[in-house]
Amino acid sequence: MVHEPEDLDAEERSLLADLGERHGLWDGETPARLVARGEENVTVYVGDVVVRRSDDVEAVAREVALLRALADASPVPTPVPLLHEADLGVLAYRRLEGTPLLTAGCPPDPSVRDGLVQVLAALRRVVPVVALPVDDYPNAEWHGEALEAFESVRDALGPEPADAVERFLGQAPPPDAPADTPQHNDLGVEHLLVDGEGRLTGVIDWTDAALAPPARDAGALLRDLGEDVALAVWHDLDGRPSDADVARVRFHARCKWLEDMAFALEEPHARAAYLDNAWRSFGHTFAARD
Structure with missing residues (x-):
């Protein structure tokens, strides 16, 4: 037994x-x-x-x-x-071998970018023979949920971060893009495994994989790894992103940040790694570029 x-x-x-x-x-x-x-x-x-x-x-x-x-x-x-x-x-x-990058205690090696391109390209290759559901959840709904998340975390943010989030939420969400790109659809650092040198050893939790707008995975990567990495992965897969593409990536990064912050604050001791990651990534996620 x-x-x-x-x-x-x-x-x-x-x-x-x-x-x-x-x-x-x-x-x-x-x-x-x-x-x-x-x-x-x-x-x-x-x-x-x-x-x-x-x-x-x-x-x-x-x-x-x-x-x-x-x-x-x-x-x-x-x-x-x-x-x-x-x-x-x-x-x-x-x-799989490795530790989630969320808790690894080391920065990601630059080779992580190449590994992400490889695994996402492989996902695109297998989709013609593996059916995926369509996730076309509209940006207006993402925006509404981000507003709700902000209300639940506002008091924990402090004045300056809260002002930055309010400026973001005061803008209309970007237009929707077609939900036609194979996505891991939850590509945060909790699902990226690395070795002791920060090199990618695996990608886990494919439960939410779907055909979705391409900014979904890039948004999670921007939130956790920064805009340079997120847009470099996009470039390697699809060429140079348009201004509209970049706006959608930033939008999803910020919505996902609020979602994770709300998740972390529900149980701040048990989810301390998520809380630490949220504070670490706030500056580059909400940087005033637009």
Whole structure:
């Protein structure tokens, strides 16, 4: 039987034991640890294996197909499915080497840019044979959610940062772009794994991958790695971005910053790394360039 941590219920412990016995991926002495529990999913570490179960079995099947295709197409490591129980919505894969850049304690090596280009180019190559959902959430809705996030974090920002955010939110959102570009769609530093020298060793959490406006991934990269990196990745994939493209990238970076800041302040001690990253990235994210 898999070790039974207090944070897993009896059904989950039974499922882990059954999976381990049938697939031979762990034995009765392998420790299990709950990583995250959402309304529709749960993620557990069993030794060096990540086990995820979701109520959305179609989304899990779609992610499995994408990960299998990326494993062959991407020179940058991505999770490789070890098992997929389609009827249960269960996916398991071995943890990749490296530490999330969010908590690595070292700056990213310049080669991270090339690795990001490689993995995003691989994503584009596999999409013709792997179906992705369309995420065409309009910029007006992003703007509305950013306003709500700002109200929840305003008091924590202080006068000058709050003024900068208000200036941003006082502008109309940029026009929407077509949702036709394959995107990781959550390309923050928590999902970029690096070694001790800050070199990219893997990209994880492809759950939200979709056809979306191209500013989504670039916006996350601007927020976390700076505008030079974000626009260089764009340039290598698609050529020089237009002024309208740059405006959308900055818009999404700022909306994503507010989203992460609100997330961090919900549990500031448990999410200290997110809070530190938000303060570190505030200056370049809200720099007055437009």
